[in-house]
Amino acid sequence: MKRTLFPLIAAAASLTICWSCSEPEPDNGTVENSDGKAEFLTYGFYAEDNSALTEDYIAEVASDMLIRLPEDVDKTALVARFTTSEGDKVFVGSDEQTSGVTPNDFTYPVDYIVRDDAANISASYTVTVDKILPKVWQQMTVFNDDGMDNGSFAMCISPEDNLPHFFLTRTNADDLETGVVASFSGSTLTAGSEFTVDSEGTKIEASKIDIAADADGKLYVSYYNSDKLSDDEYDRSYYVYTGSGSSWSQVGAKFGFNGNDSALEIDPATMRPVLAFQSNDRNASIPRRSLGIYTFDGSSWSAGSEIADIAGMSVYGYHMRVFNGSLYLCGLVQNAPGTYFVFKYENGSWQPVVNALPAGMSQTNMVDASFAVATDGTVYLCAGGDEDANGTWYITVYKCAPGETAWTRIASPIKDNSASGMSTSTNFVLDLCDDLPVVLYKNRDTDIPEIVMLNAETLQWNSPTALGSVGMGSYLALEFAPDGTGYAAFLDNGETSSLHVYKFDEMPAE
Numbered sequence: 001m002k003r004t005l006f007p008l009i010a011a012a013a014s015l016t017i018c019w020s021c022s023e024p025e026p027d028n029g030t031v032e033n034s035d036g037k038a039e040f041l042t043y044g045f046y047a048e049d050n051s052a053l054t055e056d057y058i059a060e061v062a063s064d065m066l067i068r069l070p071e072d073v074d075k076t077a078l079v080a081r082f083t084t085s086e087g088d089k090v091f092v093g094s095d096e097q098t099s100g101v102t103p104n105d106f107t108y109p110v111d112y113i114v115r116d117d118a119a120n121i122s123a124s125y126t127v128t129v130d131k132i133l134p135k136v137w138q139q140m141t142v143f144n145d146d147g148m149d150n151g152s153f154a155m156c157i158s159p160e161d162n163l164p165h166f167f168l169t170r171t172n173a174d175d176l177e178t179g180v181v182a183s184f185s186g187s188t189l190t191a192g193s194e195f196t197v198d199s200e201g202t203k204i205e206a207s208k209i210d211i212a213a214d215a216d217g218k219l220y221v222s223y224y225n226s227d228k229l230s231d232d233e234y235d236r237s238y239y240v241y242t243g244s245g246s247s248w249s250q251v252g253a254k255f256g257f258n259g260n261d262s263a264l265e266i267d268p269a270t271m272r273p274v275l276a277f278q279s280n281d282r283n284a285s286i287p288r289r290s291l292g293i294y295t296f297d298g299s300s301w302s303a304g305s306e307i308a309d310i311a312g313m314s315v316y317g318y319h320m321r322v323f324n325g326s327l328y329l330c331g332l333v334q335n336a337p338g339t340y341f342v343f344k345y346e347n348g349s350w351q352p353v354v355n356a357l358p359a360g361m362s363q364t365n366m367v368d369a370s371f372a373v374a375t376d377g378t379v380y381l382c383a384g385g386d387e388d389a390n391g392t393w394y395i396t397v398y399k400c401a402p403g404e405t406a407w408t409r410i411a412s413p414i415k416d417n418s419a420s421g422m423s424t425s426t427n428f429v430l431d432l433c434d435d436l437p438v439v440l441y442k443n444r445d446t447d448i449p450e451i452v453m454l455n456a457e458t459l460q461w462n463s464p465t466a467l468g469s470v471g472m473g474s475y476l477a478l479e480f481a482p483d484g485t486g487y488a489a490f491l492d493n494g495e496t497s498s499l500h501v502y503k504f505d506e507m508p509a510e
């Protein structure tokens with residue numbers, strides 16, 4: 001698979017760092033309309049021309065080009081493929097080069113001359129081949145906003161900029177828990193304006209928050225308002241807004257009543273928000289503790305509906321995510337028969353992908369859920385449970401391949417280090433990096449957040465990576481951008497409740 005990963009650091013304008021790209025493959029040879037220029041139009045190393053490569057590595061053309069290849073690639077006879085303007089000839093020393101044919105030793109930088117004999121002009125290029133830098137988790141920023149004590153947050157990555165955006169709650173001057181969106185401007189995380197009143201002037205006491213971005217990068221946020229409207233009446237409704245910075249508009253009217261944590265996503269088919277929450281209203285049409293799904297038709301929100309396979313059941317640990325252009329929902333059913341489920345939203349209805357309890361897990365041991373879907377449709381589930389003879393709980397990852405209906409454990413369980421005190425949240429989250437699971441969790445012995453990544457060769461977990469040395473509270477997030485960059489975030493357990501953001505990216509060159 002070919003992917004485009006742009007340079008992390010723009011050094012001098014003449015230096016271009018190349019990873020692997022998804023640009024169209026150029027034709028071997030020349031391109032018409034030279035305009036009297038001697039120049040490379042494209043340049044790269046293609047797997048078709050080099051048996052040592054499994055994918056293509058294409059440069060953005062500049063006078064100096066640095067192309068990073070896997071460390072074990074033999075650099076002594078690499079074949080470059082390039083295009084030039086019509087009539088140009090390419091030389092390394094006195095040897096004329098043929099695109100896609102001529103090998104060169106790239107152990108050291110290779111100097112090219114592109115020459116237009118008719119115009120009597122030439123241009124020089126230098127190509128350096130180096131190893132791909134390893135990726136590491138590095139702290140990106142620590143964000144502290146007034147009033148964030150004991151707050152919460154949700155994170156999403158916008159496909160427009162491949163950067164994380166955060167929806168946080170904080171206590172304002174009126175002692176209300178309001179919401180605020182914080183986004184990156186360069187390396188700085190900046191908070192926008194507070195959500196203090198809704199479109200009807202109702203004060204906001206925000207909780208049960210979430211944030212999502214559509215395919216164009218448009219942000220949406222949701223929250224539950226628990227503010228008191230009068231001496232004997234509370235709002236207890238859900239709100240969805242869209243916008244950025246200090247400009248936000250409410251999406252439809254408020255809806256729902258007296259619910260629990262919400263899950264917000266954008267349906268890729270309609271580019272409209274979808275919200276799910278567990279009912280907590282004994283008088284609602286959706287039974288108490290059952291999951292209701294609410295959709296927006298462009299002007300108003302639906303009355304809410306249940307998914308037939310889990311209707312009337314007690315649903316917890318639910319999350320919605322978009323993978324491979326489709327909307328998925330994951331969660332667990334705690335009352336008999338207990339299951340961990342994943343549904344896919346297609347043509348306006350939810351289709352079951354898997355709905356089963358992992359083998360060996362007791363229904364009484366079910367705790368929370370997190371999931372992701374690989375490009376081949378394999379579903380990965382991170383669940384809490386698997387209590388051993390000593391009463392120790394573990395975080396365990398399972399998978400369900402396309403066409404299968406049961407969960408299969410992968411690798412060894414990840415110890416959660418908490419022998420007791422577990423309830424409906426174990427502070428963990430799963431996502432995929434190169435289609436392999438990555439788990440961020442709270443080490444309950446130290447309160448330090450740790451990340452484990454599945455090794456592609458051993459198919460076991462690599463040693464945990466601690467994110468700093470500051471203890472975390474109850475909230476964390478993990479997500480990988482389409483370009484392969486990962487972001488992890490957590491609120492610490494200090495008095496100021498700072499938001500710590502880490503980035504998984506190439507180690508800076510020495």
